[in-house]
Amino acid sequence: MLGKIARFFFFNFFIRPMVFLYLGVNIRRSFLLPKKGPAILVANHNSHLDTVVLMIACPRSLFSHLRPVAAADYWLKGPLLTWFSTHVLNIVPIHRKKEDRPEGSDPLDSIGKALDEGSAVIFFPEGSRGEPEQMTSFKRGIAILAERHPDVPVVPVYFQGLGRALPRGEGLLVPFLCDMYVGEHLYWSGDEEEFMKRLVRRFESLSREGYKPQWE
Amino acid sequence: MIEFFERGEAVHNPVVLWALASLFVILIGATIIVNYLHSRGGSGEFDEVVQRLRTWWLIIVLLSSAILLSSNASLVFFALISFLGLKEFLTLAPTRRVDRNVLFYIYLSIPVQYMWAALEWYGMFIIFVPVYLFLFVPLRMVLGGNTTNFLKAAGVLHWGVMTTVFSLSHLAFLLMLPATESNPYGSGPALVLYVIILTQLNDVAQFIWGKTFGSRRVVPSVSPNKTWEGLLGGVLTTTTLAVVLSIWMTPMSLFQAVFAGLGIGIFGFVGDVCVSAVKRDLGIKDTSQMLPGHGGVLDRVDSLTYTAPLFFHYVYYFCY
Numbered sequence: 314m315l316g317k318i319a320r321f322f323f324f325n326f327f328i329r330p331m332v333f334l335y336l337g338v339n340i341r342r343s344f345l346l347p348k349k350g351p352a353i354l355v356a357n358h359n360s361h362l363d364t365v366v367l368m369i370a371c372p373r374s375l376f377s378h379l380r381p382v383a384a385a386d387y388w389l390k391g392p393l394l395t396w397f398s399t400h401v402l403n404i405v406p407i408h409r410k411k412e413d414r415p416e417g418s419d420p421l422d423s424i425g426k427a428l429d430e431g432s433a434v435i436f437f438p439e440g441s442r443g444e445p446e447q448m449t450s451f452k453r454g455i456a457i458l459a460e461r462h463p464d465v466p467v468v469p470v471y472f473q474g475l476g477r478a479l480p481r482g483e484g485l486l487v488p489f490l491c492d493m494y495v496g497e498h499l500y501w502s503g504d505e506e507e508f509m510k511r512l513v514r515r516f517e518s519l520s521r522e523g524y525k526p527q528w529e
Numbered sequence: 530m531i532e533f534f535e536r537g538e539a540v541h542n543p544v545v546l547w548a549l550a551s552l553f554v555i556l557i558g559a560t561i562i563v564n565y566l567h568s569r570g571g572s573g574e575f576d577e578v579v580q581r582l583r584t585w586w587l588i589i590v591l592l593s594s595a596i597l598l599s600s601n602a603s604l605v606f607f608a609l610i611s612f613l614g615l616k617e618f619l620t621l622a623p624t625r626r627v628d629r630n631v632l633f634y635i636y637l638s639i640p641v642q643y644m645w646a647a648l649e650w651y652g653m654f655i656i657f658v659p660v661y662l663f664l665f666v667p668l669r670m671v672l673g674g675n676t677t678n679f680l681k682a683a684g685v686l687h688w689g690v691m692t693t694v695f696s697l698s699h700l701a702f703l704l705m706l707p708a709t710e711s712n713p714y715g716s717g718p719a720l721v722l723y724v725i726i727l728t729q730l731n732d733v734a735q736f737i738w739g740k741t742f743g744s745r746r747v748v749p750s751v752s753p754n755k756t757w758e759g760l761l762g763g764v765l766t767t768t769t770l771a772v773v774l775s776i777w778m779t780p781m782s783l784f785q786a787v788f789a790g791l792g793i794g795i796f797g798f799v800g801d802v803c804v805s806a807v808k809r810d811l812g813i814k815d816t817s818q819m820l821p822g823h824g825g826v827l828d829r830v831d832s833l834t835y836t837a838p839l840f841f842h843y844v845y846y847f848c849y
């Protein structure tokens with residue numbers, strides 16, 4: 314109950330005004346965002362803002378089903394952050410390191426379970442935020458996930474600018490206008506290499522849509 | 530006649546009310562005409578005009594509400610325009626990661642600069658950005674320790690803050706000016722509406738004159754659609770209107786109003802092409818998509834970045 318109230322206030326009274334008044338995020342083709350789960354929302358990752366912006370950009374009908382996939386070794390550190398991650402963000406924790414996992418278990422199992430429950434998971438196939446405003450190569454976890462759930466749509470979302478507003482390792486949020494491009498849904502096609510190629514190509518074409526300012 | 534030498538609230542100023550009412554009459558008229566043409570033609574070109582007009586409604590409703598509510602509400606409104614304009618500029622212009630802190634201080638200068646206007650502290654208002662902020666920005670940049678592209682970055686930041694914060698904030702100080710003996714209603718709010726209406730109508734007039742008679746280009750490499758015919762027609766239209774409106778809205782004499790009108794017409798054009806030059810340099814068309822049909826906030830206030838400070842100092846020198 315407390316978690317639900319905190320979630321409501323956090324997103325509607327803190328994140329929403331911050332994203333739309335202080336920053337300004339322009340969402341292109343928001344109609345392509347799914348209206349109900351299960352779904353796999355795939356985004357490039359440059360900033361903590363990526364997750365929360367995507368969450369408030371989604372239709373209200375989907376909001377309660379949204380669950381960002383997040384690294385347990387980062388988000389489940391300490392009781393306070395753990396409570397926030399579990400109740401406010403409602404993350405699907407994954408264990409990135411083998412030694413953290415129970416013997417023989419699969420890191421993607423928890424995501425599969427969330428999808429079976431009808432959740433829309435937010436997945437960052439780069440694995441980490443990395444250098445601001447630079448996209449690194451996608452890990453193959455997303456292909457495995459798509460293979461296990463061939464009827465669940467994979468929705469590509471490309472962010473630009475959030476990495477400037479709040480890059481990794483910085484606490485000061487500086488206003489920049491940011492863009493969010495939603496792409497056409499993808500489905501598993503039977504071949505991993507082909508699926509990854511299609512996904513990467515879709516992101517490449519999304520990334521070419523807007524104007525990329527010089528920032529070094 | 531009532532003595533009205535103090536600034537007073539805009540809502541009690543009949544000239545302000547008449548000016549705003551006229552704006553709405555023009556808007557309604559334009560909406561009827563555009564909708565009529567749209568329903569008859571229905572071509573794609575008109576979609577943008579319909580969208581543009583819809584955005585004009587939003588702008589004028591917001592502006593009138595702010596002006597009528599109180600002078601503080603108007604200052605907040607203008608500060609918000611500065612914020613949006615600066616944000617567009619800093620988003621598009623090349624900036625350095627190491628200057629993120631400096632950018633934050635530059636944003637902070639907006640409330641400070643508008644506060645000087647609210648306090649009617651002219652001395653501070655006029656030097657805060659060009660002296661103190663000008664000197665502070667490189668100082669803070671040096672503390673970042675990175676000299677790569679230092680000069681370029683400093684230039685970008687200074688130009689951005691001068692146009693979007695310093696120049697536009699002159700609207701705020703203009704708003705605080707009292708009426709004088711020559712016209713009990715020609716106080717701040719009337720002057721603000723005067724320069725905004727003339728600047729925006731000048732844009733429209735130059736566009737229409739250019740579309741109708743334009744052939745010889747003024748600055749083809751910067752803005753290929755700007756013609757001498759459009760510029761001259763626009764300036765003449767603006768000057769005529771400036772003289773007529775000055776009788777009610779300003780403390781200026783008719784002779785002074787002629788030059789105010791010429792200035793707004795010519796320098797509105799200059800502000801427009803300066804922002805166009807920046808956009809061309811960066812290889813973009815609009816500064817953002819915030820105002821459907823217009824582009825960004827900076828696209829809308831480009832002319833004002835020249836006319837607001839110039840008109841302010843013209844009136845301030847001759848009438849105060």
